[in-house]
Amino acid sequence: MLETGLIIRALMRNKVGALLIALQIAFTLAIMVNAIFMIQDRNQQMSRASGLDEANTFYLTNTIFGQDYNYQAQLQTDLHAIRNTPGVIDAIQINAIPLSNGGWSMALQHEPGEDKDTLGSALYMVDEHGINTLGVNLIAGENFRQQDIQWREPSQSTWPPKTIITKAFAQDLYPDDWQSAIGKTVYISQTQPMQIIGIIDKLQAPWVGWNSVERSMLVPFQLESNSARYLIRTEAGRRDELMPEIEKLLAESDKQRIIRRVTTLADTRKKSYQRHNATNNILTTVIITLTLITAFGIVGLAIFSINRRTKQIGTRRALGATKWQVMRYFMVENFIISLLGVTIGIIGAVGVNMWLVSTFELSPIGGKLIVIGAMTLFIVGQLAVLYPARRASLIPPAIATRSV
Known part of the structure; x- marks a missing residue:
């Protein structure tokens, strides 16, 4: 005892x-x-899964210093050249990089007007290649078509009439039935209507510390900008091989710009965390x-x-x-x-x-x-x-x- x-x-x-x-x-x-x-x-x-094909994706910044530059024509030329490079799955111009802690945000609401309940979201401007380049899954609705894509000028305040949102965003907008979001009209900038045409499974916002990081939306825009980002997705295992190749391709094809900040999404995740x-x-x-x-x-x-x-x-x-x-x-x-x-x-x-x-x-x-x-x-x-x-x-x- x-x-x-x-x-x-x-x-x-x-x-x-x-x-x-x-x-x-x-x-x-x-x-x-x-x-x-x-x-x-x-x-x-x-x-947390970002929803992207991180292991095979990188991006770079295309900084233009030339005068009287044809942004639209050169952007299409660049994207065509990148997309036709062996080993590249797809490429887009994009306004913000997921997981990078820097990007665009807007709010959507069910009804037009001031003093209405809104839900904030990360906003990514992409073309019809956006879903394929990001590597996200379209689980409902449809993708953008080529005719949906608009050019956005630096001072523009109007928005396209269509959008694609993440499942998490759809659940927040329509908690009773997130799939019912397809075809619904929401409002951006308080009064501008947008129709939800598609829902993707997952795409994280740029801000990793945000409590609504799963809430994102795609809009069919291409930017007229003297400093634009290109996001490139490659075949499995070929990212590191193609990064210097594409950098050289773009740099040599146009001497009125600088190609810089060639970075992998994996490195961006590591830096952000x-x-x-x-x-x-x-x-x-x-x-x-x-x-x-x-x-x-x-x-x-x-x-x-x-x-x-x-x-x-x-x-x-x-x-x-x-x-x-x-x-x-x-x-x-x-x-x-x-x-x-x-x-x-x-x-x-x-x-x-x-x-x-x-x-x-x-x-x-x-x-x-x-x-x-x-x-x-x-x-x-x-x-x-x-x-x-x-x-x-x-x-x-x-x-x-x-x-x-």
């Missing part, structure tokens, strides 16, 4: 040290659980550091307790206590301290999570994570006290006969 009462009375005689360790365990648990929760949340964000990775690394370091500090605190308290009770331990050994019984004493003592600390820590973890939920709009923490955190600290505590407990078990019975 464990001498629980004896252990508790001994702890009460050194309650300051035991309480400090319990509070340290509580603090570690509260921080650990919420830090792991935040790491998981960021990992989920980073692993740099802060997420950095935050996760910091949180991981904090978790490890706090756990080690707690473990060393437990070791220090146990060694201090053993040094104070060396003669008492020797007396117990002389009275017949086995090495295992001595070890068990200190392990049970640590378990009691850990139990107090974990109990306080669970309350603290829930409190911190409630603050995170209200401040940063995170989802509530799961009970499973709290249980795992508590069990981890119990195990850490038992492992930490193992060495001091074994050291105590090796105190010889003869120590009881020595004078202080």
Whole structure:
């Protein structure tokens, strides 16, 4: 039978040290659980599918410095040359790059006029090759046709009469039946009608931290701009081979421009999530550091307790206590301290999570994570006290006969 009462009375005689360790365990648990929760949340964000063929897609910037330049003619020439390059699946001019943290946004509403409920969306200007180039799936409706594509001048404020939206956007617009969005008329810029002609499965917005990142729309526009982006999708495994080839092709075909910023979508994803990775690394370091500090605190308290009770331990050994019984004493003592600390820590973890939920709009923490955190600290505590407990078990019975 464990001498629980004896252990508790001994702890009460050194309650300051035991309480400090319990509070340290509580603090570690509260921080650990919420830090792991935040790491998981960021990992989920980073692993979200963008909807694009990222592994085989790259883009570049076509910057024009020539005078009296025929933007429309040169754009068609460029796209024709790129699309006919062996290994290229398709190519488009596009106003913004998904996952790049920079782009266009507009809002749609069910009825025209001011003071109407609106839903914001990322906006991508593409031609009829947009769906094929992006590698997204059209799950309802139809694609743009060549006659739908319009030229957009820099100061233009009018919009085409058709749009294609993502499934997530359709669900937000028509929560009862997202498929009913096909053929519906919505309004952009408060009064301009747009008919939804198609729905694509998934296409993320450029802003990876936006809580509506799945909400995107395509409009049939091509831009007259002296700095335009071309998005190119290649056959599997040929992206890196074709990047310098297409850069050279465009640069040599027209000397009145500069081809720059040739970048893969994979690199864009990595760059956009740099802060997420950095935050996760910091949180991981904090978790490890706090756990080690707690473990060393437990070791220090146990060694201090053993040094104070060396003669008492020797007396117990002389009275017949086995090495295992001595070890068990200190392990049970640590378990009691850990139990107090974990109990306080669970309350603290829930409190911190409630603050995170209200401040940063995170989802509530799961009970499973709290249980795992508590069990981890119990195990850490038992492992930490193992060495001091074994050291105590090796105190010889003869120590009881020595004078202080």
